[in-house]
Amino acid sequence: MNFSNYKLPLIILAIILLGGGGFLFFMGSKYQKPKPVPVVTVPTSIPATPTPLPMNSESAEPELQNADLQLETTLQDAENDLNAINKIDTSDENTIGL
Amino acid sequence: MANGKYMKRNKLIIFIFLLIFLASALPSFALTPTTKAIQKIQERETVKASRAAVQEDAQLTKIKERAGKMIENRLTSLNNILTRIQSDRKLTSEDKTSLTQQVNDMITKLNALKTKISADTDVETAKTDTKSIVNDYRVFAMFEPKIRLLIVISDLQNLSLKMSAVMTRLQAFVSEQKSKGQDVTTLQTSLDDITARLKTIDTKLADDKTKISNVTATDYKTVFVTVRQDLASVRAEFAKIRNDIAQIRNSLKKLFKSSLTPTVTTTP
Numbered sequence: 001m002n003f004s005n006y007k008l009p010l011i012i013l014a015i016i017l018l019g020g021g022g023f024l025f026f027m028g029s030k031y032q033k034p035k036p037v038p039v040v041t042v043p044t045s046i047p048a049t050p051t052p053l054p055m056n057s058e059s060a061e062p063e064l065q066n067a068d069l070q071l072e073t074t075l076q077d078a079e080n081d082l083n084a085i086n087k088i089d090t091s092d093e094n095t096i097g098l
Numbered sequence: 099m100a101n102g103k104y105m106k107r108n109k110l111i112i113f114i115f116l117l118i119f120l121a122s123a124l125p126s127f128a129l130t131p132t133t134k135a136i137q138k139i140q141e142r143e144t145v146k147a148s149r150a151a152v153q154e155d156a157q158l159t160k161i162k163e164r165a166g167k168m169i170e171n172r173l174t175s176l177n178n179i180l181t182r183i184q185s186d187r188k189l190t191s192e193d194k195t196s197l198t199q200q201v202n203d204m205i206t207k208l209n210a211l212k213t214k215i216s217a218d219t220d221v222e223t224a225k226t227d228t229k230s231i232v233n234d235y236r237v238f239a240m241f242e243p244k245i246r247l248l249i250v251i252s253d254l255q256n257l258s259l260k261m262s263a264v265m266t267r268l269q270a271f272v273s274e275q276k277s278k279g280q281d282v283t284t285l286q287t288s289l290d291d292i293t294a295r296l297k298t299i300d301t302k303l304a305d306d307k308t309k310i311s312n313v314t315a316t317d318y319k320t321v322f323v324t325v326r327q328d329l330a331s332v333r334a335e336f337a338k339i340r341n342d343i344a345q346i347r348n349s350l351k352k353l354f355k356s357s358l359t360p361t362v363t364t365t366p
Contacts, residue, residue: 052263052267054267054270054271055267055268055270055271056271057350057354057357060268060271060350061347061350061351063264063267063268064264064268064343064346064347064350065347067260067261067264067343068340068343068344070257070260070261071257071261071336071339071340071343072340074188074253074254074257074336075333075336075337077188077253078250078253078254078329078333079333081246081249081250081253082250082326082329084246085242085243085246085247088175088238088242088243089238090238090239092168092171092238093232093236093237093238093239094232095228095229095232095233098161098164098225098228098229
């Protein structure tokens with residue numbers, strides 16, 4: 001058996017094996033790379049400022065009725081608060097005997 | 099004779115000895131009652147001092163009890179105000195935060211004073227600290243009315259804001275009706291009146307809020323009187339706005355009726 005006869009095919013085989021191994025290594029390393037997590041941009045829901053619908057012939061009356069009710073209630077509450085101020089007992093606000 | 103002379107001499111010697119003896123004995127007789135008297139005085143003084151100490155202790159306890167009660171009354175009242183603020187649905191969150199902060203500051207100060215008074219060891223300090231509950235904080239005379247007036251003012255300011263918003267939208271509607279050829283004269287008059295009144299209200303309330311916020315122990319009585327007079331006029335203004343709203347509602351009813359009535363056109 002003469003080694004020189006097989007020298008060239010062996011070299012070619014070695015080159016093919018090295019090249020193939022290198023290719024596989026390259027591909028493997030490529031696949032092992034962690035895939036970048038796609039940044040999902042969740043649309044932030046900005047609470048929209050409620051824009052009231054324009055007043056119309058249907059909504060005008062209930063809206064004014066509601067406004068009047070608010071006026072009545074708040075004025076009554078204000079009166080109650082002012083009466084509560086009148087009832088504050090200030091007799092304890094003295095230093096007699098000290 | 100000589101015997102008599104000796105007798106005299108002997109008597110003299112005995113007399114001198116007696117005299118010396120008595121002289122030496124006298125101080126002890128004289129000192130004994132003085133020491134006793136001093137002791138008695140000292141005892142009396144000790145009794146007096148212990149009585150005074152007991153009395154001072156009792157007085158100190160009494161002052162501390164009074165101070166404790168005074169502070170408790172104030173804390174109860176302040177906690178009631180906190181409940182009042184939290185239950186108010188007309189106040190904005192900013193109003194609530196600001197008012198709550200002021201009340202909580204007062205509660206903290208009073209609790210600190212309570213701790214100080216309970217640690218006081220002499221009557222005079224306890225008295226001074228107890229007086230400061232009234233003189234430095236004036237919870238019932240100044241602080242509580244101040245906070246309650248601020249609540250009323252803020253509520254009315256928020257009401258005015260809401261009314262302004264409604265009136266702006268109503269103005270747009272009235273203008274639209276006018277552009278369609280409707281007669282909106284009475285509507286516009288009432289609307290203008292409301293707008294003017296709301297302006298007056300806003301100015302007064304803003305002014306009152308500043309006055310109340312800057313109130314001091316020297317001017318609080320006059321400031322409260324002025325602000326309460328202003329609030330009475332503001333409430334009267336709002337009452338007039340209610341009348342205007344009633345008129346607007348009537349005018350709108352007429353307007354809608356007229357717009358629904360078909361116009362009869364006669365063809366020759």
